[in-house]
Amino acid sequence: MENVTLHDLKTRLTEVSDLSNVNYLLGWDQSTYMPEGGGDARARQMALLGRLAHERFIDPAIGRLLDSANGDLSEDDAALIRLVRRQYERAIRVPAAFVAEMEAHLAKTYNAWTAARPANDFARMRPLLERTLEFSRRYAAFFPHAAHPIDAFIEEGDYGMTAETVARVFAELRAGLVPLVSAIAAAPPISDQPLRRGYSGDAQLAFGLPIIRAFGYDFARGRQDLTHHPFMTKFSNGDVRITTRFREDDLGDALFSTLHEAGHALYEQGINPAYDGLPLDSGTSNGVHESQSRLWENLVGRSEGFWTHTYPSLQTAFPTQLSDVSLDQFYRAINRVQPSLVRVDADEVTYNLHVMIRFDLEMQLLDGRLSIADLPAAWNARYTSDLGVTPPDDTDGCLQDVHWYGGLIGGAFQGYTLGNIMSAQFWNAALAAQPGIPDEIGRGEFGTLRGWLTDNIYRHGSKYTADELLQRIAGGALDVNPLLDYLTTKYSALYQLNG
Ligand code: ZN
Numbered sequence: 378m379e380n381v382t383l384h385d386l387k388t389r390l391t392e393v394s395d396l397s398n399v400n401y402l403l404g405w406d407q408s409t410y411m412p413e414g415g416g417d418a419r420a421r422q423m424a425l426l427g428r429l430a431h432e433r434f435i436d437p438a439i440g441r442l443l444d445s446a447n448g449d450l451s452e453d454d455a456a457l458i459r460l461v462r463r464q465y466e467r468a469i470r471v472p473a474a475f476v477a478e479m480e481a482h483l484a485k486t487y488n489a490w491t492a493a494r495p496a497n498d499f500a501r502m503r504p505l506l507e508r509t510l511e512f513s514r515r516y517a518a519f520f521p522h523a524a525h526p527i528d529a530f531i532e533e534g535d536y537g538m539t540a541e542t543v544a545r546v547f548a549e550l551r552a553g554l555v556p557l558v559s560a561i562a563a564a565p566p567i568s569d570q571p572l573r574r575g576y577s578g579d580a581q582l583a584f585g586l587p588i589i590r591a592f593g594y595d596f597a598r599g600r601q602d603l604t605h606h607p608f609m610t611k612f613s614n615g616d617v618r619i620t621t622r623f624r625e626d627d628l629g630d631a632l633f634s635t636l637h638e639a640g641h642a643l644y645e646q647g648i649n650p651a652y653d654g655l656p657l658d659s660g661t662s663n664g665v666h667e668s669q670s671r672l673w674e675n676l677v678g679r680s681e682g683f684w685t686h687t688y689p690s691l692q693t694a695f696p697t698q699l700s701d702v703s704l705d706q707f708y709r710a711i712n713r714v715q716p717s718l719v720r721v722d723a724d725e726v727t728y729n730l731h732v733m734i735r736f737d738l739e740m741q742l743l744d745g746r747l748s749i750a751d752l753p754a755a756w757n758a759r760y761t762s763d764l765g766v767t768p769p770d771d772t773d774g775c776l777q778d779v780h781w782y783g784g785l786i787g788g789a790f791q792g793y794t795l796g797n798i799m800s801a802q803f804w805n806a807a808l809a810a811q812p813g814i815p816d817e818i819g820r821g822e823f824g825t826l827r828g829w830l831t832d833n834i835y836r837h838g839s840k841y842t843a844d845e846l847l848q849r850i851a852g853g854a855l856d857v858n859p860l861l862d863y864l865t866t867k868y869s870a871l872y873q874l875n876g
Contacts, residue, residue, distance in 0.1 A: 383454060386439065386443070387457075387655060389438070389439055390439075390461065393434045396429050398612045401612055404610065408605075409603065423484050425477075428473055428477035431468065431473050435465070443462050463536075467532075471516065482505075482509065483785075486508075486782050487779070487782055489502060489505055490502060490776070490783070494776045497772045499753055499771040502782065503749055503750065510742055510786055512785060513530075513743060513785040513787050514743060520532070523539075524539065525743070526743040526787065527739060527740050527743050529787070531543065531787075534663040534791075536843065543736065543791045543795070547729075550729055550794065553857065557861075557864060558716070558726055560874050561714045561868060561872050565872075567709045567710065567871070568713070571706060572627060572628040573627060575625055576625055576626075576628050577625065580695065581628065584694050588635075588687065589635060591823055592640075592677075593824070594619075594639045594642055594643060594646070595646055598614070598646055599616065599619065599642055600619075601618070601635070602620050603621065605622055606622075607619070607621050607622055607635075607637070608638065611645045611659070613653060613654070614645075615653075617645045619639060621634045621638065633678060633711075637671070640669045640673030640674055641669060641670045644834070644835050645659065645660060647831040647834075656839060660839070661838065661842060662795075662842070663792025664791075665799060667792050667796020667799075667800075668795075668796040669830070672804055672830075676863075677818060679712055680818065682818045686818070687821065709871060712724065712871055716764040718760065718774070720735075720777065732790050732791070736791050738759070739786055739788070739789070742786055753771050798856070799843070799847065799855065800860070802855075802856060802860075805859050806851050807830065807833075810829060811829055833846075
């Protein structure tokens with residue numbers, strides 16, 4: 378039987394989680410159905426809930442319960458206490474008044490950004506973003522032990538990593554990517570014209586749904602709606618939602634964002650239901666989360682085997698657009714490598730270069746080497762030098778990502794590339810354990826893959842850290858080589874690169 382202390386602690390934690398989840402529901406509504414006029418009141422309401430959840434969590438009673446919750450704990454309860462202790466020690470450093478002020482500012486900034494991005498209006502965002510940077514620095518200063526201000530954010534999103542370790546891993550990855558990008562640039566180009574022939578939005582959405590159902594996304598515990606910047610959100614184990622968007626002139630946009638967000642959702646839906654309402658009931662880090670969205674989007678969704686099975690039904694759905702396009706032409710089109718301006722549209726090879734730019738700029742903003750006023754120019758200069766493309770405006774430049782406009786500046790991006798790196802490590806481990814997975818995918822079956830991921834990753838929620846998961850599954854630390862090997866093999870074949 379569970380002891381009284383533990384029971385009391387869990388009751389309090391569930392209340393905190395409920396407050397946060399109600400706030401996420403308001404956020405989901407804000408990004409999907411809320412009319413424009415609701416913005417100001419919604420900002421206030423979300424700030425209130427954010428403050429209430431924070432106040433309730435930093436209650437000294439929780440600290441006392443943590444101190445006395447020891448003795449004969451189950452493995453899960455011990456993991457819960459470890460995780461909550463870590464979160465609590467961090468949270469008590471941040472005053473509730475700061476949280477309230479920050480949340481109100483962030484909600485207002487997000488509302489402004491939804492209008493300023495399409496209008497290419499960085500000037501409107503500048504004072505707001507300067508304020509966000511101020512909040513970000515103040516937040517980082519609550520964690521004075523960090524070697525760099527960004528460490529405060531990395532520790533929160535990708536526990537176990539620091540600015541120094543991220544920078545080292547990124548440098549290793551970059552050293553492998555740059556020659557691959559150059560070799561591809563020198564090869565005959567691939568056309569993605571088949572994807573740009575005018576596809577009805579409704580038909581695109583209808584095509585994606587049975588695929589993610591086959592992946593294992595449970596619509597009895599989820600739903601998909603439209604938004605402008607796709608995301609996954611969770612209100613409980615029984616309600617894990619995804620969003621998407623479509624473009625009639627880009628068949629890939631809705632399709633791959635749907636597969637991506639479904640990957641995030643499979644992780645959350647797969648967590649042990651006994652953790653519902655407790656801090657263990659969420660993916661363990663940004664990087665591990667992204668490893669799952671990218672695994673389903675890319676390693677499965679952009680693979681030849683997957684499309685061998687799926688392409689005939691896509692042709693049936695869009696006969697006028699695709700009847701003269703062969704499977705091979707389509708497979709090549711969805712894997713075309715082209716340095717571009719927008720991260721979320723980037724191919725697998727150049728994607729991580731987009732992330733590295735943002736990570737470096739975040740560090741420079743936080744430590745004072747870069748001002749917000751100079752951000753657009755710095756952004757454009759990095760795109761020119763790293764990707765060989767220069768943004769013609771800020772809409773597709775430094776205004777493109779929601780992260781700095783709906784959250785603090787710092788730690789928002791490294792998880793994407795850590796996730797790509799881990800996705801290849803986890804994929805290799807899954808295939809070593811279950812060599813039949815590629816054949817199954819070629820038959821449109823995903824149960825063995827999803828089952829393996831559920832047993833080894835999803836089920837555990839936040840019970841293990843990213844490092845512990847890697848150790849358990851891949852038998853080692855973060856390693857860029859599986860990703861580089863995967864990319865080199867796949868794209869050498871696609872672009873016929875020899876040697
Ligand atoms: Zn994602």
